[in-house]
Amino acid sequence: MPEPKNVSGTLIAGGLAAILASTCCLGPLVLITLGFSGAWIGNLTVLEPYRPIFIGVALIAMFLAWRRIYRPETECKPGEICALPQTRRAYKVIFWIVAMLVLVALSFPYLAPLFY
Numbered sequence: 001m002p003e004p005k006n007v008s009g010t011l012i013a014g015g016l017a018a019i020l021a022s023t024c025c026l027g028p029l030v031l032i033t034l035g036f037s038g039a040w041i042g043n044l045t046v047l048e049p050y051r052p053i054f055i056g057v058a059l060i061a062m063f064l065a066w067r068r069i070y071r072p073e074t075e076c077k078p079g080e081i082c083a084l085p086q087t088r089r090a091y092k093v094i095f096w097i098v099a100m101l102v103l104v105a106l107s108f109p110y111l112a113p114l115f116y
Helices: 003-021 023-033 039-069 086-112
Strands: none
Touching: 003 086, 023 039, 039 086
């Protein structure tokens, strides 16, 4: 499997797991902010018992992505995509954007009472 798929795959998995982990709290607030309402919004708390699993998956995926992105350049063979400085820089920028989104998604349930 080529490296770009591995790195982007772990970044996507981390972001998706973080979004699923915060669905119980962040989802209703976003829907209400967008103008959606109804009693069905309360059903989004069904995923709350799985929150620790999603948090674990998000953190593992982010760790694996970090390990692949920040490995020494000497481990990259000449001609591979990881040997290109532009690619390495782009992966680092995308990694930190996803990391900030994961941090927001994981901390939101604890900060949500401040907004209600």
